[in-house]
Amino acid sequence: MKKKKLGIVLASVLAAGTLLSACSSKDSSATSEKGGKDAPYEIKWYTIGTPQxxxxxVFAEVNKYTKKKINATVKMTQIDWGDWDQKSQVMINSGESFDLIFTNGTSYVQNAQKGAFLALDDMLNNEGKALKDVINPVLLEGNKVNGKLYGIPSNKEVAKQDVYTFNKRLVDKYHFDLSKVKTLQDLEPMLKTIKENEPNITPMxxxxxxxxxDYxxxxxxxxAFPFEGETDKVINPFDTDAAMQQFKTMRKYYKAGYLKEDAATSKDSWPMDVENWFVRMGGYQPYADLLWSRSAKYEVVSVPAEQPTIVNDSVSxxxxxxSATSKNPKKVMEFLTLLNTDPYLRNLVDKGIEGTQYKKNSDGTIEDLPARIDGYNMPSYSLGNHFILYLYKDDPKDKWDKxxxxxxxxxxxxxxxxxxNSDPVRSELxxxxxxxxxxxPALATGSVDPEEYLPKFNKKLKExxxxxxLKEIQKQYDEWKSSQK
Structure with a gap:
């Protein structure tokens, strides 16, 4: 699944001042102000995605179930993709009272460091014990900030692997041998063929x-840290021979017309269901091609652009x-535990109501009904444990094993x-x-000549x-590395 990529608006996070100082001291043992943890409680949940x-x-059914199970109801509000970074950060910075929020990457780290999120380690060993037992330990370890865990990651693929994804119809038509594709440079003969013979297709x-x-x-x-050589030394990856080589290749492709002229500035998301492209890059997971083909309504096929690697970005x-503003965090942890361990609730939140949004077949697999496609199409990756999701009719039986x-x-x-911790270099960052x-964007899409603009880029970065x-990152990294021994 290639989810819509979430751009981390680092500048807005860095620019935010000290926030929620009053909330940062909130103890994770806090309970409802109106009668303790067993009183009825409404969980206010903000998450990402186009409002449905x-x-x-659907949540009327969710609340019937959660009321019975944990004496809580849930008010879920989605914030659309393009608005998420700004609106969610403003909401956090303002100290608004809520319980649960989607987060990721740098935003997660920065907000955890600022006291916007509660440390969950104690609750994970108590109210969240059943959740801790099912989640991949790498996800928990990889998301610790200063030794503490501030959020529950979705239990799914933990590795990152970029792939080149191709329109299979065109691969078959021109008898391309994808086994020969290992690098960006290997794409060139195919791109040339598509450019010369398919006027309605953008090659890239x-x-x-x-x-x-390792960014x-x-x-x-x-x-970033290199994957080879001095792997414990942070460097500027753009001041390397590899960067120059890749940017020069993209420049060659751009000049040949393999990309659109506005590649550097375009907001076009290249939806899969529009068959106007030949090759694209995406983040892989097992059987991703089946998922993408289902979305596209025509076949696609992928080959690795790199080996799978577990990085901070892939686990976060x-x-x-x-939220540090939650009035009953233990009840929220009970909900998270139920959401991630109870197949009925997990699929209800993700897929909707059986018989309305989807139908279940005799073998336990499911098929979407029009009401799901038109009225309740949720971003599965953002909602929790994947390994208890129902399989679709055309999913391989061994999907979760893979x-x-x-x-x-x-x-x-x-x-x-x-x-x-970026505080010591906030203005520089x-x-x-x-x-x-x-x-x-201009260099990485080949829109400008890297021999002219890459040195300018690196000079400005130094200035x-x-x-x-880099010195501050190295200092903190060395201290962190020593603490791991």
Missing amino acids: KDTDK ATFKAPLRF VFNNEMPA GSIQAI FKEFNASAVKAPSLGFKF AAITNISKEFY AGLDKV
């Missing part, structure tokens, strides 16, 4: 040149955190578990973020204080 018209109907759906590093923030920011892509094999096959990145936004940032 049938949410109230907009994507950025792949650079394989501290994200792949647009100039701080989907987390539910309990997920476990995929997780087991991945290697751990050098900095897995390291969480950088804000400036660097702006410079990266100015240069990176903005990159060396100071």
Whole structure:
């Protein structure tokens, strides 16, 4: 599944001042102000995704069940993809009272460090014991901030693996041998053929040149650990031969017309169901091609662009955190435990009501009904434990076993578990973020000549204080590494 990629608006998080100072001291043993943990309680939950018209109907059923099970009801509010970063951060910064919120990546770390989220370790050993027993330990360890866990990650694939995904109809039509595709450069003969013979197809759906590093923030920011060589030394990945080589290849492709002219600035998400592209990049999970083909309504096929690796970004892509403003965090943990361990509730929240949004077949598999597609189409990745979701009729029977094999096959990145505290270099990072936004998209899509603009990019980064940032990251990393021994 290639979820809509969540861009982390680092600058807005960095710019936010000290927040929720009054809330940061809130003890995770807090209970309802109106009568203790056993009193009825409404859980206020904010999560990501396009608001659905049938949410109230589905959650009427959810609340019948949770009221009976844990004496709580849930008010879920979705915030649309494009609005999420800004609106969720404003809500957190304002100290609004709520219970549960979706978070991920740098936003999760920064907000945990600022006291916006509660540490969950004690509750995970008590109210969340059944949840702790089913979730992959790598997810829990990889999401600790200063030794504590501040959110419950979705139990799914823990590894990151980018793949090249192709329109299979065109692969078959021109008899392309995908087994030969290992690198960005290997795409060239196919791109040329498509450009010359398919006038209605864009050879490359907009994507950025792949650079394989263990990034501290994200792949647009100039701080990362190498996977080979000195893996414990943080560097600027854009000041490497690999970056120049990849950007030069993308420049060649751009000049040949394999990408759209506005590739650097385009907001086009290249929806799968529009058959106007030949190759794109995406994040893989087992049997992803089946999921993408179902979404596209035509076949796609993928080959690896890298080996699967467990990085901070891959374990923190989907987390539910309990707000420091919650009046009954133990009850919220009870809900999270139920959501992640009870197949009925997990599928109800994810798929809707059986017989309305989906139908169940005699073999236990499911099929979507029109009411789900039109009125309750939720982003599964964001909601919790995948391993108790019902399989679709055309899903392989061993789907979840393959997920476990995929997780087991991945290697751990050098900095897995390291969480950088940006406070000492906040102003430098804000400036660097702006410079990266100015240069990176143009370089990574080949829209400008890297031999001219990559040196300018790196010069500006240095002038903005990159060396100071890298020195601070190295200092904190070395301290963290020593504490792991």
